[in-house]
Amino acid sequence: MNCALVTGASRGLGRAIALQLAIDHGLFILINFASNHEAAEETLSAIRAAGGDGNLLPFRVQHKEEVDAALNAWKEANPEKFISVLVNNAGITKDGLLMWMPESDWDSVVDISVKGMFNVTQNVIQQMLRKRTGRIVNVSSLSGLKGVAGQTNYSAAKGAMIASTKSLAQEVAKRNITVNAVAPGFIRSDMTGDLDEGQIRQLVPVGRIGEPEEVAHTVSFLVSQKAAYITGEVININGGIYS
Template sequence: MSCALVTGASRGLGRAIAVQLAKDHGLYILVNYSSNLAAAEEALEEIRTAGGDGELLQFNVQTKTEVDGALNGWRERNEEKFISVLVNNAGITRDGLFMWMPEQDWDDVMSISAKGLFNVTQNIIQHMLRKRTGRIVNVASVSGMKGVAGQTNYSAAKGAIISATKALAQEVAKRKITVNAVAPGFITSDMTKDLNENELKQMIPMNRFGKADEVAHLVSFLCSDKAAYITGEVININGGIYS
């Protein structure tokens, strides 16, 4: 049975992506979450309501021993299942001007986004390489493409994801594994709920924030057979803000 692991899948973009993958590809979804069990259970219920299935998988992406323990343990219990799709979505923001930024805010953002990608992907990709198939989609951001004032840590973390995507794609292409990234702009979600949408949307040519399901459809396409010849790409989805 083919499975998809979506990190940070309990809310927002991650949840929308998990539901869309279940709908479009019939994948068994591993809903990763760090601490919010109630939200993760809601996400799983939404997947089942949409006609899919899956299970919860709790681990903190930034801790390699925790990631390996959870994934290796799951694999031992599910020998008939194979994670053919990985979406590295987990991430946080700790915004503030660089000159006053606490070291912990830098470390936390870099650790969850960039180190999290390393920890999870390195575990999963070993098995994709053996099976000679796989789809990896990394969730970056317009911040990683153009840099955003007040988000030096987040821009650095997402920039690292973009560069890692391009390099890793070249390493594994011969094994029919694709590695791509999507770079959303302002998307209506928990992460943007405190922003002034009326003010910010004036910067966006389409004059609105994007929707989580719009990003989810793009991720779903990149995970499909139709995208078999696309790899190492970063696809912007931002209403024209970075065009």
């Protein structure tokens, strides 16, 4: 049975992506989360209500030993299942000007996005390489392409994800594994909840904030057979703000 692992899938973009992959591709969804068990259960309930199924898979992506222990135990208990799709979505923001930024704010943002991507991908890709098939999608950001004042840590993390996407795509293309990234702009989520929507509308050419489902549909396309010849790419989903 083919499965999709979505990190940070308890809410927001992660939840929308997990649900869309279950609906569009019939994938068994592994819902990763760090601590919000109740929200992760809500994601699983939404997937089951849509006719799909999955498991909760708690671990902190930034800790390699924790990642390997959780994933290896799951694989041992589920030998008939194969994680054919990986979406590295886990991430946080801790915004602030670089001159006053605590070192811990830099480290935690970079560790979750970049080290987390490394930890999870290195484990999951081993089976993809053996089976000579797989789809990896890294959730980056407009900040990783354009740079945003007050987000040097987040921009660094998301920019690193894009660079890593392009390199890894070249390493594994001959094994029929594609590696792509999506770069959302202003998308309705916990991260944008405190922003002034009126000001955002003035910044975005299409005049509105994007919806999580619009990102999820793009991810769904990238993991489909229709996107088999697309790898090493970054798909912008930002309403024209970086066109």
